[in-house]
Amino acid sequence: MQEERILKSEDDTITFAKELAPKLKEGDVLALYGELGTGKTFFTQQLCKFLGVRENVSSPSYVLMNEYMGICIIRHLDLYRLDAAEEVLELGLYDLYNDAITIIEWPEIADGMLPENTIHIYFEFINQNRKVTIKM
Numbered sequence: 001m002q003e004e005r006i007l008k009s010e011d012d013t014i015t016f017a018k019e020l021a022p023k024l025k026e027g028d029v030l031a032l033y034g035e036l037g038t039g040k041t042f043f044t045q046q047l048c049k050f051l052g053v054r055e056n057v058s059s060p061s062y063v064l065m066n067e068y069m070g071i072c073i074i075r076h077l078d079l080y081r082l083d084a085a086e087e088v089l090e091l092g093l094y095d096l097y098n099d100a101i102t103i104i105e106w107p108e109i110a111d112g113m114l115p116e117n118t119i120h121i122y123f124e125f126i127n128q129n130r131k132v133t134i135k136m
């Protein structure tokens, strides 16, 4: 299934997150693609809220991974700073999927290590707006 949405404002992103959240469950993996500033972290913050996280969700750019508790464990990763697939393995990515919802920004380096059920979400700038393409 493939779906496209135009996100004209942060409110549109919030609506998208609100609609997606109830469809998610433990074991799901979201791969968020898109250049800097397209809204991956903002989307994750909103999604986490709708998944019951009450803590402040911050960008994991420097720490690689943050973990929260909502309807289940939620892990938020940012692989931007990794430059080899081996580093992804060192992170133990495979062992992380089952007991959590996993949200990965800059997932390209982990390409071959994403489970088959991964929901791929592509963020883009388009004219003055943002667009997401969801492949699941």
Ligand SMILES: Nc1ncnc2c1ncn2[C@@H]1O[C@H](COP(=O)(O)OP(=O)(O)O)[C@@H](O)[C@H]1O
Binding pocket: 007, 008, 009, 010, 011, 012, 013, 034, 035, 036, 037, 038, 039, 040, 041, 042, 043, 123, 130
């Ligand atoms: N749909 C949207 N419309 C307008 N601004 C947005 C939207 N989504 C995110 N933003 C804003 O864009 C900026 C960059 O978003 P961020 O989530 O940090 O991007 P990324 O993680 O992809 O680098 C933030 O200030 C955020 O509030």
Ligand SMILES: [Mg+2]
Binding pocket: 040, 041, 059, 105
């Ligand atoms: Mg980000």
